[in-house]
């Protein structure tokens with residue numbers, strides 16, 4: 001588990017730590033149980049910088065959009081791209097009328113299989129999401145929800161657009177929900193020494209979310225949320241009055257609001 005695959009352990013750990021506090025954000029007991037079963041030095045991840053808050057907050061927000069889609073489309077397909085070790089299918093616990101696919105690299109999926117039980121109408125696919133042959137395993141006759149959390153920044157723009165176009169061209173209707181970095185954020189994160197040392201490449205930054213409507217025919221932006229200025233996130237991260245004031249000032253700056261966005265598109 002190296003490079004971007006190792007990040008699935010980081011995000012799992014953030015959710016496990018959240019489950020251990022008195023008032024958790026996500027309360028993901030499945031993540032907590034999984035972390036206890038993995039022999040890995042999680043302590044070296046250095047979560048003092050807020051990963052135990054940002055990661056469960058990000059997951060909870062995307063869970064909310066996923067629940068809304070499933071409530072409106074109880075007979076549908078979910079493609080959870082770059083699922084890592086995330087336990088979304090257990091948190092959301094969709095009805096059996098939903099076909100749910102978790103997709104990640106083969107070695108991540110192999111670890112998933114050892115950690116989590118099987119469920120009805122649930123399948124895991126070990127493949128790069130950009131090798132589009134995996135889509136041949138998935139029936140394409142229902143509305144589809146595509147969830148990609150902490151993924152698209154690792155994909156090249158061309159490969160991501162080919163994947164999006166293939167999905168919009170194959171399924172009758174659906175939604176895409178994902179978090180995206182701005183181009184500046186992609187560049188800033190790439191400069192972080194730990195990221196450089198890990199060899200991870202951050203490739204795709206989205207400047208203007210409306211651009212995607214032109215790049216992927218049929219796609220329509222229905223929501224764009226500035227993650228770093230979400231009030232509950234600011235509240236949880238601000239331990240001092242100074243930090244609260246600083247966040248308030250930064251939150252008025254356009255570039256800051258664009259650094260990380262949660263995007264929701266329909267087609």
Ligand SMILES: C[S@@+](CC[C@H](N)C(=O)[O-])C[C@H]1O[C@@H](n2cnc3c(N)ncnc32)[C@H](O)[C@@H]1O
Pocket residue numbers: 004005006007008011012081082083084085086103104105108127128129130148149150151154155
């Ligand atoms: C930051 S983790 C996020 C995992 C999970 N979505 C979560 O939020 O906990 C990124 C995940 O994307 C996966 N990933 C990155 N590029 C991928 C690709 N081309 N195909 C499949 N999975 C990919 C990695 O293996 C990793 O599990």
